[in-house]
Amino acid sequence: MHKLFKSAPLPFQGQKRNFVNEFSKALEQFPANATYVDLFGGSGLLSRVTKDIHPEARVIFNDYDNFSQRLAAIPQTNILLVKLRKLTATSGRQIKIPVDIKRCILKAVKAHENKFGYVDYVTLSSSLLFSGKYATNFEELSKQTMYNTVRKSDIAEATGYLDGLEVVREDYKQVHQEFKDANVVYLLDPPYLSTDTASYGSDKYWKLKDYLDVLELLEGSKYFYFTSNKSSIIELMEWFETTTLVDNPFKWSTTTTRENTVNYQHKYDDIMIFKQ
Ligand SMILES: C[S@@+](CC[C@H](N)C(=O)[O-])C[C@H]1O[C@@H](n2cnc3c(N)ncnc32)[C@H](O)[C@@H]1O
Numbered sequence: 062m063h064k065l066f067k068s069a070p071l072p073f074q075g076q077k078r079n080f081v082n083e084f085s086k087a088l089e090q091f092p093a094n095a096t097y098v099d100l101f102g103g104s105g106l107l108s109r110v111t112k113d114i115h116p117e118a119r120v121i122f123n124d125y126d127n128f129s130q131r132l133a134a135i136p137q138t139n140i141l142l143v144k145l146r147k148l149t150a151t152s153g154r155q156i157k158i159p160v161d162i163k164r165c166i167l168k169a170v171k172a173h174e175n176k177f178g179y180v181d182y183v184t185l186s187s188s189l190l191f192s193g194k195y196a197t198n199f200e201e202l203s204k205q206t207m208y209n210t211v212r213k214s215d216i217a218e219a220t221g222y223l224d225g226l227e228v229v230r231e232d233y234k235q236v237h238q239e240f241k242d243a244n245v246v247y248l249l250d251p252p253y254l255s256t257d258t259a260s261y262g263s264d265k266y267w268k269l270k271d272y273l274d275v276l277e278l279l280e281g282s283k284y285f286y287f288t289s290n291k292s293s294i295i296e297l298m299e300w301f302e303t304t305t306l307v308d309n310p311f312k313w314s315t316t317t318t319r320e321n322t323v324n325y326q327h328k329y330d331d332i333m334i335f336k337q
Contacts, residue, residue, distance in 0.1 A: 063220055063221025063222070063224060064220075064221070065113060066106065066109050066110070066113075066219075066222060067081050068081070068106065069103075069104030069105070069106045069128075070104075070132060070135070070216065070217065070219035070222055071104070071128070071131050071132065071135070071181070071183070071184050071216065071219075072183060072184055072186075072187040073103055073104035073106075073128070073183070074183075074193075074195065074261070075103060075250070075252070075253065076103060076104045076106050077106055077107055077250060078106065080287070081106070081110055084107065084110060084285065085110055085113075085114055087285070088110070088111060088114045088115065089114060091246055091283070092115075092118075092244070092246075093115045093117050093118060094115075094117055094118060094244070095115070095118055095119075095244050095245065095246045095283070096118065096119040096120075096121065096240060096244055096245045096246070097111045097115070097118055097119070097120045097121065097245075097246050097248060098121045098123070098236060098237070098240045098245055098246070098247050098248065099111070099121060099122050099123055099248040099250075100123050100233040100236055100237060100247060100248065100249055100278075101123065101125070101233060101248075101249060101250045101251050101252070102122045102123040102124050102125060102126075102128070103125075103126060103128065103250065103261075104128050105122045105124060105128055105129075105222070105223065105226065107248045107250065107285075108120050108121075108122035108226050108248070109222060109223075109226070111248070112224075112225045112226055116225070119227065120225065120226050120227065121226075121227045121229060121236070121240060122223070122226045122227065122228050122229070123229050123230065123233060123236045124228050124229070124230050125230060125231075125232075125233070125261075126261055127230065129223060129228055130179070131181045131183065131184065132219050132222060132223065134177075134179055134181050135216050135218055135219060136218070137173070137177050137179070138181045138184055138185075138216060139215045139216055140173070141169070141170070141173045141180070141185070142188065142211065142212060142215065142216070143215075144169045144173075145166060145169065145185075145188060145189070145211045146211055146213070148162055148165050148166055148169065149162065149166075149209045149211050152209045153209065154209055154210070155208060155209065155210060156208065156209055157206060157207070157208055157209075158189070158207040158208060158209050163207050166189070166207065167199075167202070167203050170185065170199065170202065171199060174199065180199070182195075182196050182197050182198060182199075182201070182202060183195055183197065184216070185202065186202070187210070187212075188210055188211040188212050189202070189205075189207045189208065189209075189210070189211065190202075190205050190206075190207065190208065191205075191206065191208055192210075233251075233275075234274075237278055245282070245283070246282075246283040246284065246285070247278060247279075247282055247283070247284040247285070248284070248285050249275060249278065249279070249284055249286045249287065250285075250286075250287040251267060251271070251272065251275050251287075252267045253267070253288075253289055253291060253292060254267055254268075254269065254272060254291065254292035254294075272292065272294055276294070311334055311336075313336060314334050314335060314336035315334070315335050315336070316332060316333070317332070317333045317334075318330040318331065318332050318333075319331045319333075
């Protein structure tokens, strides 16, 4: 028996570590012999917990971000972290890393990438970038200001983390098509509405339409669905239930947009709609 995982073995934005206990409890009310399909698998934490609670169940982990590759690279990532610890030994914790040391770090990262053909940039980001910032390749990493938050200990090997899981890697709609029978329970944890998805395999922003597409899968299915109070999706659904708006109120109207610049990274559009 492998150790029980209460969190993902590697940093992963949006992993459901805070729900592990509640999720495990709720799962016990679900059938032991069902097929559980984790459509937005992310770090695979929900898949792992599901397999541990229901060892007889089939559990499909949609590894859209190729988290498996990050897991397999843990020993190599540890080698790189040892180098980074040495390079940052003289710079204070949490403090901006001076440019000359940053240059040495980038050199070490490049050399590592050339040698192993792979660098886990998400894990590196959590050791070198401001909290919540992620780079997914060398160019992005070199552009960022670095802070010394290099982890002090090695990452533990994730032995057994994927045991018994069936790993697939496709768009969630495709996976849903493949697993549709009555004994399926869907685990649905889509990216948060319009949040920064820079650390995910797809950098596409999740818009309201994408959200509503996911909700279509819920009808008539057994599921776990995760969202936050930042997306007003529950409010929206309740509104639809009590309102009989059949036509689009903006039909036949004219739309004009104006771009607003907040800063060099953030822009949004103001919209004016009119109808005579
Ligand atoms: C909130 S995270 C899921 C976190 C996961 N439950 C965990 O505990 O680690 C959402 C995931 O959906 C993935 N994703 C984005 N677009 C997708 C798509 N079209 N099909 C499948 N997964 C997608 C993202 O890359 C991200 O890994």
